Amino acid sequence: MEQVKCFIIGSGPAGFTAAIYAARAALNPVLYEGIEPGGQLTTTTDIENFPGYPEGVRGTEMMNDMRSQATRLGADIRTGIVTDIDLSKRPFHITVDGEKHIEAEAVIVATGASAKYLGLQSEKRFRGMGVSACATCDGFFYRKQDVAVVGGGDTACEEATYLASLCRQVYLIVRKPFLRASKAMQERVFNTPNIKVLFEHNTVEVLGDEDGVTGVRVRNGAGEEYDIDLAGFFLAIGHHPNTELFAGQLKLDEQGYIVVEPGTSRTSVEGVFAAGDVRDPHYRQAIVAAGSGCIAALDAERWLASQK
Ligand code: NDP
Numbered sequence: 001m002e003q004v005k006c007f008i009i010g011s012g013p014a015g016f017t018a019a020i021y022a023a024r025a026a027l028n029p030v031l032y033e034g035i036e037p038g039g040q041l042t043t044t045t046d047i048e049n050f051p052g053y054p055e056g057v058r059g060t061e062m063m064n065d066m067r068s069q070a071t072r073l074g075a076d077i078r079t080g081i082v083t084d085i086d087l088s089k090r091p092f093h094i095t096v097d098g099e100k101h102i103e104a105e106a107v108i109v110a111t112g113a114s115a116k117y118l119g120l121q122s123e124k125r126f127r128g129m130g131v132s133a134c135a136t137c138d139g140f141f142y143r144k145q146d147v148a149v150v151g152g153g154d155t156a157c158e159e160a161t162y163l164a165s166l167c168r169q170v171y172l173i174v175r176k177p178f179l180r181a182s183k184a185m186q187e188r189v190f191n192t193p194n195i196k197v198l199f200e201h202n203t204v205e206v207l208g209d210e211d212g213v214t215g216v217r218v219r220n221g222a223g224e225e226y227d228i229d230l231a232g233f234f235l236a237i238g239h240h241p242n243t244e245l246f247a248g249q250l251k252l253d254e255q256g257y258i259v260v261e262p263g264t265s266r267t268s269v270e271g272v273f274a275a276g277d278v279r280d281p282h283y284r285q286a287i288v289a290a291g292s293g294c295i296a297a298l299d300a301e302r303w304l305a306s307q308k
Helices: 013-024 039-043 059-072 121-125 135-142 154-164 183-190 286-306
Strands: 002-009 030-032 076-078 082-086 092-096 100-109 113-115 146-150 169-173 195-198 202-209 212-219 225-229 232-235 239-241 272-274
Touching: 002 013, 002 286, 013 030, 013 039, 013 059, 013 100, 013 286, 039 059, 039 113, 059 076, 100 286, 121 202, 135 146, 135 154, 135 232, 146 154, 146 225, 154 169, 154 183, 154 195, 154 232, 183 195, 212 232, 272 286
Parallel strands: 002 030, 002 100, 030 076, 100 272, 146 169, 146 232, 169 195
Antiparallel strands: 082 092, 092 100, 113 239, 202 212, 212 225
């Protein structure tokens, strides 16, 4: 069976940064890319808030750059999905694509989180063409235009408020007659003049043409449907961390995110480290994920050294 010193699961900014650091520390890391090579950034358009790219960069291009950098430094980046993992004893036992078996001394989990979508065909069609699940990433492209945000939680309110500072009009589409967000967030929304909250509204269809989103068809509480002209349509109905593999093995919080020792990447299992959105329900930014990938590689390096 193949023996690996440092095994990394996930190929977003957290995984690749961990691979870069682990490779430079001569840990010969092996990284499996998973279901969505490159992670969530490959579903966005341009990234303008990652330092070092003065002109901005396409999400896919940045992830290709990180991948090439990790490979150049000696990381072994592989296509494949980890289908099973046994963290009950060391070395940890990993199964890839249901058939390949690997033993690893240390594991870095960087499997990320996935934004929830409504599940409409039209929403899928315009993803990256006006449909986005990240206002911080994409809001800037809709300056002085009209946009909508779906959701009634803290994220939706935060994103609506952020977008209101850039856009002309923000519609907040809320399916219930109330917001679930904290009182403070609600007040911010209600006190922002260019946010219009549409309570008891559901999205029927995202409208668009070959250039992208042009509007949304909504249904109100009385069952009436009508269209709103828009340039951007933002989902803020929650994320789910990709932690199904680790349920019952690593300590997870009530939302399923991996719990780490504060200020570190150490999980509840010695030798297993977590980085990026899979352990971060709050910030969800590429730069934060990259930073936490660095932390995980340093923690893994120090832990492996302490085992000798
Ligand atoms: P939440 O789960 O809190 O809220 C999701 C929202 O989306 C709810 O209003 C929900 O509606 C709505 N929703 C879910 N599915 C659909 C659907 N199919 N159609 C329409 N609406 C839908 O997620 P958040 O991302 O907002 O927050 C996650 C956690 O992070 C929370 O604990 C939150 O407090 C925290 N957070 C804190 C922040 C802060 O303190 N600054 C900022 C951001 C997040 P319904 O209410 O009807 O279920």
